Structures are given as C-alpha cells and as structure tokens.
Amino acid sequence: MKLKRLVPVGIACVGLLMLTACGGKNKENSVTAVGSTAMQPLIQKAGSDYQAKHPETNITVQGGGSGTGLSQAETGAVNIGDSDIFAEQKEGIHADKMVDHQVAVVGITPVVNDENGVSNLTSKQLFEIFTGKIKNWKEVGGKDLPIIVINRAQGSGTRATFEKFVLQGKEAVKSQEQDSNGTVKKIVQNTPGTISYLSLPYLNKQIKSVSVDGIKATPANIETNKWKIWSYEHMYTSKNPSAKTKAFVNYLLSEKTQEELVKTAGYVSVHDMKVKTDAKGIVTPK
Known part of the structure; x- marks a missing residue:
C-alpha cells in the first residue's frame, strides 16, 4: 500500500481523516503523524518502508510545523506529533500529557x-x-x-x-x-x-x-556539539498510544532503521550522539 498524505487538518470526516476522526473500522490499523517539515522527509520514507513490510498498517503524514504537531498530538487529533523542539518549549502545550520519543537528530x-x-x-x-x-x-x-x-x-x-x-x-x-x-x-x-x-x-x-x-x-x-545548531526530532504520542503507533515508533528507533534509513536520509542517529540536551538547552556528555 502506498504512503498516504493527510488531507488538511480541520476538514472533518473526509478522505483519510475518516480513519482517525470519524471512528472508521480501520482506525485501529492507522497511524497519523503531523508536524515538523524538517522531519517530514524522514517520516514519509519510514512510513513507506514500514507499510511495505506491514501492509495492514496505514501511515499518513503531513507537515504543518512543530507547533501544529504538538497541539494535534496533545488533543488526540493525531497519533503522533512531529516536532523539532521539546514540548516544554512551546507555550500553551502541556508536555506532561504526552510521551517524548527522540528518533533522530537534525x-x-x-x-x-x-x-x-x-x-x-x-x-x-x-x-x-x-x-x-x-x-x-x-x-x-x-x-x-x-x-x-x-x-x-x-x-x-x-x-x-x-x-x-x-x-x-x-x-x-x-x-x-x-x-x-x-x-x-x-x-x-x-x-x-x-x-x-x-x-x-x-x-x-x-x-x-x-x-x-x-x-x-x-x-x-x-x-560532538562542535556544530551547535541542531535539535532532536521528537515524535510525541499519548501516554497510551495504539499498538500500531508504538510499533512504528519502535521501528524508527531500531538499530537497523537508524543505520539504513535515518543516517542515509541526512539525519544523525540518536545512537551516535556523544552529547545530549534537555528542554532548557543544557548540553552534557551522553
């Protein structure tokens, strides 16, 4: 099955959104990711590869910016909110309502x-x-x-x-x-x-x-943080994500995917980082 692009958020119960917003029968087999355009090439490629291996799962991907991804994930409108920033850094977002999965560095x-x-x-x-x-x-x-x-x-x-x-x-x-x-x-x-x-x-x-x-x-x-302008690529989910959502996130975090997809797509593997940072921007050895 080909990777589907999500129609604009806010158009209720039309096309692909029927899978998530209208309670269609295939809802449990769908994973919807919205947000960061910096992440979009990675998530689209990962979604396409994942669907090829798991044709029973429908992955839909859309940009819109990190703020959109975070707000949509917090309200449960989408399964995954893609973001280049920590949820704590975005005014109006309640980070404690979500789980942060750092799947790459850009x-x-x-x-x-x-x-x-x-x-x-x-x-x-x-x-x-x-x-x-x-x-x-x-x-x-x-x-x-x-x-x-x-x-x-x-x-x-x-x-x-x-x-x-x-x-x-x-x-x-x-x-x-x-x-x-x-x-x-x-x-x-x-x-x-x-x-x-x-x-x-x-x-x-x-x-x-x-x-x-x-x-x-x-x-x-x-x-090594010699180049300091970088950020984690976050995938925010609810505290109780669907089985399909958890499986897709775990797929991205696997050593194989990090080597064969994340790095070849121009991102840095989270496993290769020698340093780490937090929502306050404090960088420390990993």
Missing part, C-alpha cells in the same frame, strides 16, 4: 544563494544579518547585493532552534516568512541575495550551506 544550517559570493560567516556576522544590522553582502566579503532574509513562520521548530543559537534572545529583522523547509529551499535557490536556514536533509547541489566560524554542519560535528 542539523540546521544557514543557506545562501550561490550568487551572493559567501561561503563562511562568523557568529557575529550571522547575528547582525538576521537582526538587520548588516544589509549588503559586500559588508561580509561578498558581492554588492542587498541581503534578503527569509525566515520561517512563528511556530516553526526549525526557527526556534536557529534563533536560540544565533540571535541569543534578540528579535529577528522583519522579513518574509515561509511555512516550510521546502518553500525556503526553492526561494533561496532561485533568488540572488537571499539567506535563510534549512535542516540538512533538504540540502542539494543547487543550494549553498554556509560554514560558521569556519565550522561545517557535518554529522561528525553535530555528534
């Missing part, structure tokens, strides 16, 4: 259009670009092009992670905001002068990752 990197002429920025330069102090690429050794900042929408876990390490509590410059990694990728790829940030699985040869203070966003650097 690195987040600044990305620029290739025409900008920049491949490395200092932490200070990155801070000043995203707070609006630096306005032209020639100020950081690039071409004479106005800087166009593309930000993620409020509620994005990718944005929360990036701003935590780059902006140090300061407010970002007012700029265009986009809902997904995929949209950001297309804009930066096709628009000279642009800068934004993406999770590593979205990178390709057409979009340029920027080093920070001479350090590259590589799995080895993420594993």
Whole structure:
C-alpha cells in the first residue's frame, strides 16, 4: 500500500481523516503523524518502508510545523506529533500529557544563494544579518547585493532552534516568512541575495550551506556539539498510544532503521550522539 498524505487538518470526516476522526473500522490499523517539515522527509520514507513490510498498517503524514504537531498530538487529533523542539518549549502545550520519543537528530544550517559570493560567516556576522544590522553582502566579503532574509513562520521548530543559537534572545529583522523547509529551499535557490536556514536533509547541489566560524554542519560535528545548531526530532504520542503507533515508533528507533534509513536520509542517529540536551538547552556528555 502506498504512503498516504493527510488531507488538511480541520476538514472533518473526509478522505483519510475518516480513519482517525470519524471512528472508521480501520482506525485501529492507522497511524497519523503531523508536524515538523524538517522531519517530514524522514517520516514519509519510514512510513513507506514500514507499510511495505506491514501492509495492514496505514501511515499518513503531513507537515504543518512543530507547533501544529504538538497541539494535534496533545488533543488526540493525531497519533503522533512531529516536532523539532521539546514540548516544554512551546507555550500553551502541556508536555506532561504526552510521551517524548527522540528518533533522530537534525542539523540546521544557514543557506545562501550561490550568487551572493559567501561561503563562511562568523557568529557575529550571522547575528547582525538576521537582526538587520548588516544589509549588503559586500559588508561580509561578498558581492554588492542587498541581503534578503527569509525566515520561517512563528511556530516553526526549525526557527526556534536557529534563533536560540544565533540571535541569543534578540528579535529577528522583519522579513518574509515561509511555512516550510521546502518553500525556503526553492526561494533561496532561485533568488540572488537571499539567506535563510534549512535542516540538512533538504540540502542539494543547487543550494549553498554556509560554514560558521569556519565550522561545517557535518554529522561528525553535530555528534560532538562542535556544530551547535541542531535539535532532536521528537515524535510525541499519548501516554497510551495504539499498538500500531508504538510499533512504528519502535521501528524508527531500531538499530537497523537508524543505520539504513535515518543516517542515509541526512539525519544523525540518536545512537551516535556523544552529547545530549534537555528542554532548557543544557548540553552534557551522553
């Protein structure tokens, strides 16, 4: 059975949502995951592979952002809420109502259009670009092009992670905001002068990752926290998830899946991390 994409949340009892929202007879065989677009490529691939091995299970996947995933999981509208941030970090979410399954780690990197002429920025330069102090690429050794900042929408876990390490509590410059990694990728790829940030699985040869203070966003650097802009990929479930939901989460956490799917999809295996972090952002040896 092919992996199905979830129709927009809020359209009651239509199509695939009949499996979860309307109490259809196949509800017990369905797993619905909604949330982080940084996680979406991984969960879609995992869902497709899992269904091929377990055709009796229907996996539906949709983005929408970490905030959406957390709120939908908390209310029980979906089986799994995908998030790049801890539930405790999201205002209005009751983390104690859910269980956190950390299934992968994702690195987040600044990305620029290739025409900008920049491949490395200092932490200070990155801070000043995203707070609006630096306005032209020639100020950081690039071409004479106005800087166009593309930000993620409020509620994005990718944005929360990036701003935590780059902006140090300061407010970002007012700029265009986009809902997904995929949209950001297309804009930066096709628009000279642009800068934004993406999770590593979205990178390709057409979009340029920027080093920070001479350090590259590589799995080895993420594993040791040498590259500090990273987050867990969380799958939040109820405290009593369905048997199918538990089986799918366990499938993602297995050593085999971590090696053959998680790492090859551009994420870092949770088993390879040499450090760990908590909801307060405190990093300690694992």
